[in-house]
Amino acid sequence: MNLELNNTDITGKHTPDPLRFAFDKKKGPHAGGMSKPVSAAEAQLKLQQALANGGEKGARCLYIHIPFCRVRCTYCNFFQYASSQKLIDQYFEALKQELRWKAEMTWTQAFPFQAVYIGGGTPTDLSAAQIKELGQLIRRHFPLTPDCEITLEGRINRFDDQKFESALEGGINRFSFGVQSFDSKVRRSAKRLNDGDEVLSRLQHFVSYDSAPIVIDLLYGLPYQTLDIWQKDLALYLESGAHGVDLYQLIEMQNLPMGRLVEQGKLPQPANTQTKASMYQMGVEFMAKHHQRRLSVNHWSCDNRERSIYNSLAKTSAQVMPLGAGAGGNINGVSSMQYRDMDQYIEAVNSKQFAAGMAFISAENAGLTNTIKAAFDRGVLSDRVLPNGLFNALMPLFEIWQRHGLVDVNHGYLSLTLAGQFWSVTLAQNLIQVISNNPNTIIKAA
Structure with missing residues (x-):
């Protein structure tokens, strides 16, 4: 088996300070x-065949994308369209049509969904009525687990009490800000629209509603x-009282506004990689000091109310x-x-076609790949979850x-250090690269 043991891109560097210098930099977010x-x-x-088959029982999630933002943040690679009520209304009608169409398919109705994520973009730029209706449509048309x-x-920004209460009425039961x-200076330089004290107050x-978990993302670097x-x-x-927090490091992607402004x-x-490593260490130690419950290598909760189901499932298995x-x-x-272009998306939906700009067939070892991603996200890989040997x-x-x-490797467990x-x-x-480069070894192990 070729484990590329002489390749420091795989093994990392031997250094007294692996937190800061084991690798040059993080290659991507996932x-x-x-x-x-x-x-x-x-x-x-291929998509028609996939959705005509109920498939096997397992974790299922629904992801709904709202591709509008009032302003593009300097670090963001997801910006598509500036918020315009006319364009949002047009898009929302097409989205509802796609939702009803896909909800009727065999795969959709075969087993219940454990988590739904309405992301973007900025979904809170929808109107109060649209947020409520979207939640109701999800609950009406999709089989969902009781929890x-x-x-x-x-x-x-512009997420007022009416929108929040409409979301609750529509069945939204978790909010991620x-x-x-x-x-405020950091926020303004990143094109965030509100001062920090206003964000904290909101x-x-x-x-204070005590109606649903409120979680936040903090970005370091x-x-x-x-x-x-x-x-x-x-x-x-x-101090905010939020029920959970994600700590994400800034990934320096090319062709973003931040790079051009720099x-x-x-x-x-x-911040460079070494400074971001110090910030991560500060975050981990802070959460431990204040007895925050750790859900993954970058997510914590203050109580049992925050479970982070979508994040733990969708980016892994x-x-x-x-x-x-x-x-x-x-x-x-x-x-x-799916198509990022609005016209292509709406045309496909109106034609009862899948709005897929790109499609791929998963590799044969996709299940193993997902197992590895899930394990490293939790911080521990067990011998039991891998093929025998x-x-x-x-x-x-x-x-x-x-x-x-x-x-640290002990008793059939690989645990990640700080x-x-x-x-x-x-x-x-x-690890996924090594395994993909040695398919015969994987077959023998299985």
Whole structure:
């Protein structure tokens, strides 16, 4: 088995400080496996076949994309359309049509959905009536588990009490707000629209309803965000009363507004990898000090109310039905990314065609890939979840990771150290690469 043990891109570097220097930088926000592209001519047939088959019982989620924002944040790669009520209304009608059509399909009705995520973009830019109607349509047309988590993502900006209460009336039972930072200067430089004190006040107000979990995202590594400011951001999470928090590091992607502003001298450089590693360490230690319950390597809750079901399932093992322009998902081994272009999306929906701009057939080892992603997201990989003998076959690589301070291996478990948790996506991606490059070994192990 070729484990690429001399490749430091796979093993990491031997360094006294693996948290900051094991790898050069994080390559992407998520780990992924190999897949085979499907031609545009085949995409409709493959998706039709996938949804005509009820498939096997397992975790299922629904993702609904709302591709509108008032302003594009400087770090964001998801911006599609500026919010316009006329365009939103036109889009919402097409979305409802797609929702009803896909809800009738065999796969959809075969087993209940455990989580629904309404993301974007900025879903809270929908009107109060649209938010309520969307929640009601989901509950009316889709089979849901009794404890199904239905999340509305968005901003504090222009999300008033009427919208919040309409969401609750529509059956939304979890709210996720992209705070990123409470510091007004950091926020303004990232094109966030409200000052930090207003964000804090509104969060506390929504928490006071005591009607649904309120969770927030904090982003570390932004321009102007010093270690002191990051420490205050963490403290203000507690002060907000939010039921949970995600700590995400800024990923430096090309061709984003932030990169251009830095090049023009209008923004300072964002934090480098070593500083972001220090910020991650501060976050982990802060959460432990204040007895926050850890749900993954980057998500915590203050109580049992926040479960983060969608995040734990969709980015790892679940099948996901996509709805809306720019939505992505995977069903019965066929993954797809829907048109980002509004006209193409609406035309496809009106023609009762799948609005798939791209489609792929999952690799044969997709189930194993998902198992690895889920394990590294939790911070521990067990021998029991891998094909028989594979854990031992991979032991030479695991032992190098252990010597490099990234993992601990004991009694059939590989546990990520603090450094390993910071580099969890990189390690997961490297392990998936090694396994994909050794298919015969995997077959023998199975």
